[in-house]
Every structure is written in C-alpha cells, then in structure tokens.
Amino acid sequence: MERGFRICPATRAKLNHIEAGEGTMEDDTVFQEEDFVTLIPLFKTKKEVRYVLRLRRDDIFQCKYGSIKHNDILGKAPGTVVKSHMGFSFIALPSDLSDIIRNYRKFRYVTQVIYPRDWGLILAFGDILPNEKIVEIGTGSGAFLAFLARRIGDEGWIYSYEKDPERAKIAIKNLESMNIPKRYTIKVKDVANEGIDERNVDTVFIDVPEPWKVIKHAWCALKPGGKIIIYVPTYNQVEKTLKELMSQGFVDIKIKEGFIRDIQVKPYAIRPELKGYYFSAFIIFGKKSMVIPWRYIVDLRKGIF
Ligand SMILES: C[S@@+](CC[C@H](N)C(=O)[O-])C[C@H]1O[C@@H](n2cnc3c(N)ncnc32)[C@H](O)[C@@H]1O
Numbered sequence: 329m330e331r332g333f334r335i336c337p338a339t340r341a342k343l344n345h346i347e348a349g350e351g352t353m354e355d356d357t358v359f360q361e362e363d364f365v366t367l368i369p370l371f372k373t374k375k376e377v378r379y380v381l382r383l384r385r386d387d388i389f390q391c392k393y394g395s396i397k398h399n400d401i402l403g404k405a406p407g408t409v410v411k412s413h414m415g416f417s418f419i420a421l422p423s424d425l426s427d428i429i430r431n432y433r434k435f436r437y438v439t440q441v442i443y444p445r446d447w448g449l450i451l452a453f454g455d456i457l458p459n460e461k462i463v464e465i466g467t468g469s470g471a472f473l474a475f476l477a478r479r480i481g482d483e484g485w486i487y488s489y490e491k492d493p494e495r496a497k498i499a500i501k502n503l504e505s506m507n508i509p510k511r512y513t514i515k516v517k518d519v520a521n522e523g524i525d526e527r528n529v530d531t532v533f534i535d536v537p538e539p540w541k542v543i544k545h546a547w548c549a550l551k552p553g554g555k556i557i558i559y560v561p562t563y564n565q566v567e568k569t570l571k572e573l574m575s576q577g578f579v580d581i582k583i584k585e586g587f588i589r590d591i592q593v594k595p596y597a598i599r600p601e602l603k604g605y606y607f608s609a610f611i612i613f614g615k616k617s618m619v620i621p622w623r624y625i626v627d628l629r630k631g632i633f
Contacts (some may be wrong), residue, residue, distance in 0.1 A: 365401055
C-alpha cells in the first residue's frame, strides 16, 4: 500500500478480481495493445511528471525512475497501479490528447504549437461543427490538426497547407504516431504565392506568421458566410490582419484572448497555482461577406490603419 494512498475496498476487490484474470469486463475496458497510457507518479516529484507510452507486448518503458514492463499494464483496468523495477509506483490511465502532445516522446516539435488552452476557444467561438470541410494554413507540427481531426466527425475533412516540406513530413509522422483518424490531407504549398485549391469550404483556420498574405486566398476558398479564424501572438500582427480582413470582405470580426488558471488540487490548500500567467495568442474570428460594409471603407479611407 502506498503511503497516503488508499483504494476503497470494493474497488480493490474488483481490481484483484480482474487482475487474477477472473473478471468479466469487456475487452475494451482493459488496456490493449496500441492503447496510449499515461503514467502518473504516486510519489512526490519536484516538477509535475507524466509519462505517455503506447502499449506493445514485451516492450519496456524506461525513465529515470526505472523500467516498467508494458506487459504489466496490458489487460489491466484503467487506474491500475504499476511499479518500476526500482520500486516506484505509478497509476496508469488512458491518455488524453493534451498528454500525448506534451509527453509522448515520438511527438516532435518543429514549430510553436497551439496548446489545449486555446483549442476549445477556437472550436466554440469559431463554431466549428462536425462534418465540415476545413482548410488549415500552417500545419506546423500538426498539434492543432490532430485535435481538429478528432473532432470533425466521420464526414468532415481538413486540407492542411504547409510550405516547408520537412515540417510537413514530420507533421505526417506525428499524426500517424498518435493514431489520429485519417480525416486530413497535408499539402506542401506556400498559400501566399500559390493559393488554395479547395472551394466552398466551411472554415479556414490560419496559424502563420503573416496571415495578411493569405487572407485573399481564404476569401476565395470559403463559401459565402463561411468562417475565418486566425491565430496570432502579437498586437502588430492583429493590426495588419484586421486591416486586410476589413478590406477583403470579412465582417462580424471579433478578437479574443483566453485566460486560464490552474487551481492546485491539494485538499488542505485549494487555491490558484502560484505559477505566473502565460500569454498564448490572440484569436481573430470573422465571416465571409459578399459586400464590404460602407463603414469599413470609410475607416480604411480615413487611414485609421
Ligand atoms: C506556428 S506553425 C503552426 C503550428 C500548428 N498550428 C500546430 O499547432 O502545430 C506555422 C507554420 O506555418 C507554415 N507557413 C508559414 N507561412 C505559410 C504559407 N504562406 N503557406 C503555408 N504554410 C506556411 C510555417 O512553415 C510553419 O510550419
């Protein structure tokens, strides 16, 4: 028994039952080969530690706390406790995507990526719906593409453009290693110079350093009323982007920034974590209009920008 860690007797009995191979649990309620597993230490660590591994029979996971046999996790129920050969205990849980992106060793970062704190904001304020046809400009490491591909339903598709062939290759490997549903096509193309092939798309999502260079192509690709979402980390980029959006026929423009605070999970001191605030980016939302409002033309002519 871990110090300070107790399993209620009913759960313990159930786990023993399953571990003894007598359980009647369905196969998909226990860990199987190819599943992603997050290992969370049951001992104190200086920094937060979470390990992610993909289960393969006879493989061994190594970390500074020793080695753990995949076979010790296979066939066990989520929440099972495994011990490394050095005697450190971990709780094994199914991994979520944010765990995989941050902690899976096979996920390679070749660019800045969009993190979970902004994924939901983009989805909700951008009103991205299942089965949409989406264009993404700036595949990068494929982090946001991985999130989208898991969210857009069986009939949805994402055409993701990346101008750097090496990055595109790494993004493809990243997505394959994470077992992301194949609801995407990665195209190696510089959208600023070569444009977008698709037409009548529901949403264009842009995460490139110079979005103003691709906005006119986004307009051509979108269906009337279609949504544009742009992710930029500086005010300077926001200003240039806004001017371009207004002059290219995008309306209903909104700019948002998300704040998120972690609250420490300590029963005797539940309060915000004492870590600093980290800025991520501004998110700009707009819709394709067939007419440029007169007010925009006045603002643009006045040289407000
Ligand atoms: C910040 S990264 C995107 C990160 C991605 N959203 C993620 O979450 O992993 C920006 C990417 O856009 C690509 N890029 C920049 N300008 C581009 C353009 N005009 N056409 C296509 N890709 C472009 C860059 O090569 C870079 O890989």
